[in-house]
Amino acid sequence: MQDAYGALVERFRQLARIDHALTFLNWDQLVMMPPAGNDSRAAAIAELTAMQHELLTAPVVGDLLQAARTQALAAPEQCSLREMERQWQRAVCLPASLVKAQSLAGSQCEHAWRQQRRDNDWQGFVANFREVVRLSREEARLRQAVAADMFATPYDALLDLYCTGDDSAFIGQVFATLKAELPTLLAEVLERRQPAPSLAGTYPPAAQKTLSEEMMRCLGFDFSAGRLDVSMHPFSTGDRGDHRITTGFREDDFAGALQATAHETGHAGYEAGLPRQWDGLPVGQARNLCLHESQSLLFENQLFLARPFVAFLTPMIHKHLVESRHFSEEQLWRALTRVGPSLIRIEADEVTYPLHVVLRFEIEKALINAEIEPDDIPELWDLKMRQYLGLSTAGNFRDGCLQDIHWTDGSFGYFPSYTMGALNAAQLFAAIRRHFPDWREALARGDVAFVRQWLGEQVWSKGSTMESQDIMRQATGEGTNPGYFLDHLRARYLHQQY
Amino acid sequence: MQDAYGALVERFRQLARIDHALTFLNWDQLVMMPPAGNDSRAAAIAELTAMQHELLTAPVVGDLLQAARTQALAAPEQCSLREMERQWQRAVCLPASLVKAQSLAGSQCEHAWRQQRRDNDWQGFVANFREVVRLSREEARLRQAVAADMFATPYDALLDLYCTGDDSAFIGQVFATLKAELPTLLAEVLERRQPAPSLAGTYPPAAQKTLSEEMMRCLGFDFSAGRLDVSMHPFSTGDRGDHRITTGFREDDFAGALQATAHETGHAGYEAGLPRQWDGLPVGQARNLCLHESQSLLFENQLFLARPFVAFLTPMIHKHLVESRHFSEEQLWRALTRVGPSLIRIEADEVTYPLHVVLRFEIEKALINAEIEPDDIPELWDLKMRQYLGLSTAGNFRDGCLQDIHWTDGSFGYFPSYTMGALNAAQLFAAIRRHFPDWREALARGDVAFVRQWLGEQVWSKGSTMESQDIMRQATGEGTNPGYFLDHLRARYLHQQY
Known part of the structure; x- marks a missing residue:
């Protein structure tokens, strides 16, 4: 991998663009959306969230992180890489079955x-x-x-x-x-x-x-x-x-x-x-x-x-x-x-x-x-x-x-x-x-x-x-x-x- | 492919959920968004549009459509399949280079x-x-x-x-x-x-x-x-x-x-x-x-x-x-x-x-x-x-x-x-x-x-x-x-x- 860090930058910026969509869909839901819109909104939010999770936890991200660690990066980029790893680790360490069980139990309890x-x-x-x-x-x-x-x-x-x-x-x-x-x-x-x-x-x-x-x-x-x-x-x-x-x-x-x-x-x-x-x-x-x-x-x-x-x-x-x-x-x-x-x-x-x-x-x-x-x-x-x-x-x-x-x-x-x-x-x-x-x-x-x-x-x-x-x-x-x-x-x- | 039509239904519903996001991001842009928000909004819309295009034109969709044509489908589902093919054909028949050139020439002219x-x-x-x-x-x-x-x-x-x-x-x-x-x-x-x-x-x-x-x-x-x-x-x-x-x-x-x-x-x-x-x-x-x-x-x-x-x-x-x-x-x-x-x-x-x-x-x-x-x-x-x-x-x-x-x-x-x-x-x-x-x-x-x-x-x-x-x-x-x-x-x- 020629520029693993560069590839990570593109991947995380893509995630941020999806995050932009989620941010304003959520805002709209709480501020503008009429009540009957909830089902289609919830489905769209779940879809984008799943796509985001998939993009973040794809095996290639782990490989890129490992490769980037051996790259000669300036201090600010090392810092940036550290925060990427932090987010990635938080996303990959839980099995999907647990996340799903938590989501269900949490919704029900709330x-x-x-x-x-x-x-x-x-x-x-x-x-x-x-x-x-x-x-x-x-x-x-x-x-x-x-x-x-x-x-x-x-x-x-x-x-x-x-x-x-x-x-x-x-x-x-x-x-x-x-x-x-x-x-x-x-x-x-x-x-x-x-x-x-x-x-x-x-x-x-x-x-x-x-x-x-x-x-x-x-x-x-x-x-x-x-x-x-x-x-x-x-x-x-x-x-x-x-x-x-x-x-x-x-x-x-x-x-x-x-x-x-x-x-x-x-x-x-x-x-x-x-x-x-x-x-x-x-x-x-x-x-x-x-x-x-x-x-x-x-x-x-x-x-x-x-x-x-x-x-x-x-x-x-x-x-x-x-x-x-x-x-x-x-x-x-x-x-x-x-x-x-x-x-x-x-x-x-x-x-x-x-x-x-x-x-x-x-x-x-x-x-x-x-x-x-x-x-x-x-x-x-x-x-x-x-x-x-x-x-x-x-x-x-x-x-x-x-x-x-x-x-x-x-x-x-x-x-x-x-x-x-x-x-x-x-x-x-x-x-x-x-x-x-x-x-x-x-x-x-x-x-x-x-x-x-x-x-x-x-x-x-x-x-x-x-x-x-x-x-x-x-x-x-x-x-x-x-x-x-x-x-x-x-x-x-x-x-x-x- | 066991149920090609069923797989197409799931794919098109996924596209519709992304379309929901695009719909309300566009609405917000024209109705609510403050002027300085335009750059991040445009980037998010372009990202989701590209993801949508990729999901619709992926080779698997062509294969599924071909397989579904040989499936024993009831009349309403045949009708549904025909409209899927229409949308798919519209999306795949243009090379990406033409779409990009049109987008640039169109923006510039407009x-x-x-x-x-x-x-x-x-x-x-x-x-x-x-x-x-x-x-x-x-x-x-x-x-x-x-x-x-x-x-x-x-x-x-x-x-x-x-x-x-x-x-x-x-x-x-x-x-x-x-x-x-x-x-x-x-x-x-x-x-x-x-x-x-x-x-x-x-x-x-x-x-x-x-x-x-x-x-x-x-x-x-x-x-x-x-x-x-x-x-x-x-x-x-x-x-x-x-x-x-x-x-x-x-x-x-x-x-x-x-x-x-x-x-x-x-x-x-x-x-x-x-x-x-x-x-x-x-x-x-x-x-x-x-x-x-x-x-x-x-x-x-x-x-x-x-x-x-x-x-x-x-x-x-x-x-x-x-x-x-x-x-x-x-x-x-x-x-x-x-x-x-x-x-x-x-x-x-x-x-x-x-x-x-x-x-x-x-x-x-x-x-x-x-x-x-x-x-x-x-x-x-x-x-x-x-x-x-x-x-x-x-x-x-x-x-x-x-x-x-x-x-x-x-x-x-x-x-x-x-x-x-x-x-x-x-x-x-x-x-x-x-x-x-x-x-x-x-x-x-x-x-x-x-x-x-x-x-x-x-x-x-x-x-x-x-x-x-x-x-x-x-x-x-x-x-x-x-x-x-x-x-x-x-x-x-x-x-x-x-």
Whole structure:
């Protein structure tokens, strides 16, 4: 093989073009498609997914990878080859029969869960869930087997799919600090914070959309290369030159959709800033979800919720939403930064959210490593909720261990990225504050160009050319350190600094 | 090969699933995509198109077709096999080098034409166009060669791509009647018709969209299985359960968009009514463009423009568009059915439109059969415009032979379907009127269910199981006969009957 690496580049770019099709078919399904279109859409998506899998796992790819390893490649191409191997290995290590069994068990468990959650029916759920766990353990075992030197435990092999490069030992150590410090910090915050007003009112969705778009422009979103639309749950997707985010507007509340828009704008920024020269190749993709979520949470928690930015936004909110004019900037900021322990993760504030994640991380790690069984979950959940947040979920499965969709289809290893993202966001923004001492004044003018430029250089343009912790070290001087996040919470919630 | 036909079914259904992806990627490109997304979209579309071509032209398909011919198949499956062979033959008979050369020459000619039309630059245009014609003649020759018994002339081999089953001898004979009768009929109409009012005003696009949607519901469009959106030029596309039409709203005119909506609703009705049991197979597709256009023109000319339906629509138009309230039902109908010779085909009324098409049919037939050369076109165009419509285009290429996009990329054989569609529409609606003597009362109530049901049984559900003229014969008692169309024009424009 003359140029095995060149042949791999062509193969992976072909896969990326199919991925483009899947990306926009999926977007359309969630945003545009009328309900009766689902069958033909599902069949088309399954077909393209199968073609993609076949192209990636064809024997020639293995041969090309082996040949490319002996080629004289420059450092960037070696890096690119490493990421190709990573994706290829992830695709070839599972037998088709397992993938199919997981897909079936996952769909069945997820589908039934939608009703079982409403019915508070843990027994019904666990009957399906045992099979999902059994198959995920098998998946973890197989993924660990092909790269035994990389994964210390079976759980690490699943975690790697989302938190690539950040292993469970490292995450566990970082989370231990949060577990030790957050409950005390939370108690202090609750003691000191003044009560926040309710923002309830009537806010026409069309006006909320115009407001969201105006804010997105301030946050640097380029509408000649992207869109904002409406879907049930907010998400972000796209490809080069076409970055699409969604949010969901509720007539009685504008804050949720606006905050979600800021969050998704961060995700879209990362995607738009990925290195153009690596378009279509694995090395050109976002590094991992711990960094992806750090970009969305930086936009959400560090920019959108910052007091100077809320001050900037207040007249804009007043302009578009008549009923919001009752609320002063001070009241808006207090409402947006309300803190309090609650049972539901997705409704949690930035102080309590990590404790929800630590709980899930501990349980899913033990579950996949076969230290506990599915039937042990409700008791453990209640115990940890009481320890971390002082709330009980005994008998309340609906608002306890049945609240999330992730485990129902076997997505174990996803949860930690939410909190790793929050920590990385605080640490990156601390570095930005050191570089730009005038950050408060800039935010108060609605100017975030300095943030986008710095993140573009330090994170977005790196793609997957470096490991996650190396990107953090190069950008901030150290790997993920929960101290910055705790400092941020103290500054905002104890000392009202921003 | 045990079940060659079964293997072909699986192959063609796979092609249909890729076609689903292409359909919605194209829709998105024209309706949703931000401008910067074009490069990645074009690359993805090219990739899927190439994969599709490869799957259809793979040697195994030829072997399977040969084997299936010897299988004992029931009549419907034989029919299905015949349509598979038709599609396969169309795909394999051209060498890749010709297809590529055509794609390049077509893009170049079309791209330059956009400016050349504005500049009235025939000389610049013809320099590119000679190559497009040369390649189309080569295409026609190759398509004719593989099925010499089917195609009497090279032009017939191109015509077949759009008007499948209706050859140029038949169409020429039908058009000869129009050529003989229409100019006289037009003169009579112009003498008798009262002048029509202008509908100019200010009509907010959002209100026009609501009006269009309300009318579409009356015309039987199912919004749980389709959408209406906005694009530069109206079109209709989709797949099972998801039929999407578009229109373009102008603030100073509502009639154009509303009429286009009725037209596209007809196309969508045909697609939605195709036989479910043949989904994904060639035999399940719409028969040809002469029938497709007959459905859109039946909805546009026979239903939407019918006086009783305009009477039904008038209060609905008044309700949504405040400024339209100046116009009585009588005035609306006169404005919608205005007649007059003009230079531009797409702005023509239903009386003069066929003459624009006859002119193009005669020129493109002679061009592809090498009886004339590209340089002869302007003089011929002017001559025929003077003969048929009494207007000259001498020196005015912009509003003459440079007005259409079709020839710029080599789409020769498309034009006749517009007028064959108009004739079929009149003939089918004459049959409907015979079957439902109360048709006027039903249209006046906005009830078109009887039309949809009859078309569903007689046309839509046939898919490609029969040839075009056999469908017409079974539905109306005879093949396409221009007499029904001429009778329709006389009834509406001379006798003001509907």
